[in-house]
Amino acid sequence: MADGSQAVVRALELVIQVGAHPDGVRLSDLAAEAGLPAPTIHRLLRALVETGFTQQDPVTKLYALGPRISALANQMAGGERLKVVSRPILERLASQTNETVFLAALDSDEVVITDCIVADATLRLGGRPGVRLPIHASSQGKAILAFLRPADAGRILARLTLRKLTRNTIDRMEDLAVELGRVRELGFAVNDQEREPGVRSVAAPILDASGSAFGAVCVGAPASRWRMDRMIERLAPLAKAAAGDISALAARYGGSET
Amino acid sequence: MADGSQAVVRALELVIQVGAHPDGVRLSDLAAEAGLPAPTIHRLLRALVETGFTQQDPVTKLYALGPRISALANQMAGGERLKVVSRPILERLASQTNETVFLAALDSDEVVITDCIVADATLRLGGRPGVRLPIHASSQGKAILAFLRPADAGRILARLTLRKLTRNTIDRMEDLAVELGRVRELGFAVNDQEREPGVRSVAAPILDASGSAFGAVCVGAPASRWRMDRMIERLAPLAKAAAGDISALAARYGGSET
DNA sequence: GAAGAACATTCCATATGGTGGAACCTAGCA
């Protein structure tokens, strides 16, 4: 390989492969899946076990991810650490709601999805990390905006163009200001088909130690399945609780990065 | 190298090295720390970035752990996943108490420490993952035992030898039964210098969906700093809350493995 | 308990891919 890293890439991809088997996996299955001979896999696994990236159960002889992965995860900082901390809470929320749940952060004047658990239902919201949303037409954006420090919020609002995406989109600054006031009172934001027809969501802010928002938790669903009032009644408290739990654990990892 | 994995071990150790720099690190510092030439580190980093194990900030050019680590951490199962989920909660508990906190699980007839955050104080409890404790003379052991399914608890009690370690150790089965009844009522267990003079602790069980214990959260401290009644009053509720939070998030990851 | 099959581990000749010094490029600062 021109790159000089064939062995390394093979080993790293083997870690990823082991990770796809939460119940453990045999050397021979790994070899078959990777299309490599057993001695090659064996040697790579030896290095992986030696460094703790994988481990081998002494009884079942199956390989699984090793303690080094969790140790590394706990060393992560910033947004990635927030994802690690938030993941179990998001998983619980997804289980409670049976809808798609999102973790989001502010990036410049947009919201970016940082983690996402897509519902199992036939009709469900899709999404994936990296997707960007307009701040004024997303529940995540409004939840964050409402709980930013006033100076930060003011800076963003000054630059914001309120593009009208649907007939429901808030496209006047006075209306947005009223909406943000309401979000602050309620502690959560809604999106009632404001970005995309047929899509509703509720989102609650994740707050740092000073009470300033640095992210949001969102539950999104098809409008056909949830009237707005029922979503507010049923899903908003769950989103708020999840955001509160994440805030309690992650306050130290946050910080506005606008 | 006789082992056929020099390049692989170097790359994996480089991940570990990057992990020790939560604020990011330069290529040249990594090279200096590892005692390897820059082109070697550069090539290894290229493979690590390509597979997501590390990433490079486009602005600062610093390397940090990448999204693959958190993705893998979220794929872990069993005890390792419990550690990942519990870590932020343990960190909060450590911060609330300024004492050493432990995550523990039952392994056969003993308690094993699975994670540990050691306090900063001059006089503090030490500990590290892997340390084993007698089940009858540790708050973790008693907390778990009291909330096991009766059949499981009975099996363990039938085999248990109540070694007397200090003058406070419970060394009669009738006394232990009474103590376990009390633990069940209170929802937490204590260790009042029962395993080691000068050491007190409180522990609360981590329960699975069926209400059966599969682990425990413990706060331990020097007896010189905490009278037992004050520990019960101040630290027990915090341990209980932490165990409750972990239980709520991790119920799916538990399961007795006695 | 013995035999067979499946799986894991070790061996080793060899070719190929990892290595690192040198050269070159880029970015930041005075």
Add this chain to the structure above:
DNA sequence: TGCTAGGTTCCACCATATGGAATGTTCTTC
């Protein structure tokens, strides 16, 4: 603009990664 520090690319060569074959281990069946 020139200099320095840091990062990236190049490439000859030899050290190491490779994988087929042999050997060892474990499990299952009779």
